Amino acid sequence: MFSDKVEAKDFEKMDPEYQSLVRKVLTIQSDCEIGGPHLYVESMMPTAPTRLDKLIVARTAAEEIDHFRKFARIAGDIGLDVSFVLSLPNQKRYVETFRGEIKTWEDFAVFGCLIDRIGRYQLEEFIGCSYRPIEPLLADIVQEELGHIDYGETQTRELAARGGESKKRVQKALDYWYIRALDMFGHSVSHNSARYVHWGLKRRTNAQARADYIKEVNPLIESMGLRVPDPLQGRHYL
Amino acid sequence: MAQVENAAELDAYLLQVVQALHRTVKFALPRLKDDKEAGKALADCDEILGLVLEGRVSEWLA
Numbered sequence: 001m002f003s004d005k006v007e008a009k010d011f012e013k014m015d016p017e018y019q020s021l022v023r024k025v026l027t028i029q030s031d032c033e034i035g036g037p038h039l040y041v042e043s044m045m046p047t048a049p050t051r052l053d054k055l056i057v058a059r060t061a062a063e064e065i066d067h068f069r070k071f072a073r074i075a076g077d078i079g080l081d082v083s084f085v086l087s088l089p090n091q092k093r094y095v096e097t098f099r100g101e102i103k104t105w106e107d108f109a110v111f112g113c114l115i116d117r118i119g120r121y122q123l124e125e126f127i128g129c130s131y132r133p134i135e136p137l138l139a140d141i142v143q144e145e146l147g148h149i150d151y152g153e154t155q156t157r158e159l160a161a162r163g164g165e166s167k168k169r170v171q172k173a174l175d176y177w178y179i180r181a182l183d184m185f186g187h188s189v190s191h192n193s194a195r196y197v198h199w200g201l202k203r204r205t206n207a208q209a210r211a212d213y214i215k216e217v218n219p220l221i222e223s224m225g226l227r228v229p230d231p232l233q234g235r236h237y238l
Numbered sequence: 239m240a241q242v243e244n245a246a247e248l249d250a251y252l253l254q255v256v257q258a259l260h261r262t263v264k265f266a267l268p269r270l271k272d273d274k275e276a277g278k279a280l281a282d283c284d285e286i287l288g289l290v291l292e293g294r295v296s297e298w299l300a
Contacts, residue, residue, distance in 0.1 A: 041287045051270045051280065055263050058283035062259035065290055069252040076245030083248055087293030 002200045005132045008077045018199050019078075021192070022131050025201060026075040028094045030082040032119065033068040035098030037061040038090055040111070043103050056151060057108070063144045070141065074133040096236065097180040106159055106166075106173040112152020114174075114181045114217065120145045121209055130200030153220070160224045171226055178229045181217075183237045185210035247299045255290055259283060 006014060011022070041061050048054040068086075075082045085093075093099050097115060102108050123142050126134045159170040186193060188207035196202040204212070218228050232238070266279030 037287065038291055041291055045280070045284050045287065051266075051276050054280055055266055055270075055283070058259060058280070058287060059263045061287055062256050062263070065252060065259075066256040069249055069256065072252075073245065073249050076242040076249075079240050079242060081242040081245070083242075083244075083295050086290075086295055 001198055002130055004130060004200075006130055008074070008133050011078045011131075017195065018201075021196055021199060021201055022078070023075075023080050024192075025196070026071055026080060027082050027085070029122070030068050030071045030075060031085040031088070031094045032098065032122070033064050033071060034085055035090070035093045035095065036064045036111075036116075036119075038093075039098060039100065040102040040108055043101060044105070044108050047105070048108070049105055053105075060112075060148055060151075063148070067141050067144070070137045074137070077133065095184060097177075097184055104169065104173065105155075106169045107177070109152050109155035109159060110170065110173040110177045112148050113156045113220075114152075114177045115184070116145055116148040116152060117217065118181055118184050118213065120149060121213055125202040125204060125209065127203070129202070157224045160226050167225070174221065174226055175229045178217075178221075178231075179234045181213070182210060182231055183235055185213070185237070187237045244295075244299050248295060251298050252290075255286060259286055262286070 002018075006018075011019060014022075037060075040057065044057045045054055048057050072082050090101065091099050102111055120142060123138055123145065126138060129135065156170060156174075160167050186206040188205075188210070190206050193202075193206040197205055214231065221228050262279050262282050266276050269275040269279070
């Protein structure tokens with residue numbers, strides 16, 4: 001396994017496969033950062049339950065835009081222009097989860113709880129990674145993602161605790177996003193996944209990261225009095 | 239290695255946008271019960287976010 005640390009100035013000297021994987025991961029990360037606000041800003045800014053919630057939607061979007069900015073900057077340093085993802089229609093996003101729209105507050109809450117948590121997983125993959133420019137970005141971005149997760153988790157728990165129709169709506173949102181969350185880790189048997197690990201760009205394979213995620217979120221879902229969805233029904237990437 | 243053209247300008251533009259959003263949210267948080275101030279702040283956030291999500295980079299940097 002590759003264990004050196006690579007600076008941007010040495011990027012072009014690296015194996016073409018390494019260069020390709022770094023370009024790919026920076027493009028996808030940038031797309032995922034800006035993909036979130038594209039899912040919820042238009043629908044949630046006018047409809048979030050309270051003014052405080054609306055401000056939190058705006059602050060969350062601001063933080064995601066800033067995450068995009070930081071990844072776009074280090075991509076730019078190796079000649080990779082990711083600015084095109086700023087205007088991509090949702091249907092053309094790299095990751096399927098970002099190809100729709102969030103229309104309900106329950107969706108926004110569960111999205112924060114489940115999908116931003118995957119954002120944290122993806123970022124944690126880069127801790128100690130071989131491409132050195134990524135590492136200095138991580139602490140602040142992960143900290144902000146933790147805030148999004150915490151808010152989503154609190155909202156989800158409160159909506160579930162109300163019982164009745166509120167609980168039914170949040171379960172419906174959970175059924176939708178849980179499957180998309182598991183799919184976000186990609187295929188368990190993946191050539192690229194193994195090569196990311198080989199080149200020291202990620203720490204875990206797709207299957208390992210997904211198993212860790214399930215171990216974390218299933219007890220959390222049950223603690224809210226919600227049902228853990230069938231992990232296989234509707235999945236695209238097994 | 240050649241840097242992406244306008245990368246620094248885009249970075250500076252987005253940083254300004256992010257800072258403006260944070261300032262607006264911070265201003266509004268203690269004024270949630272003030273219809274006028276909070277309403278104006280939310281409208282400002284909405285407008286700024288709308289511009290960013292349109293993604294017209296060439297217009298921003300023109």
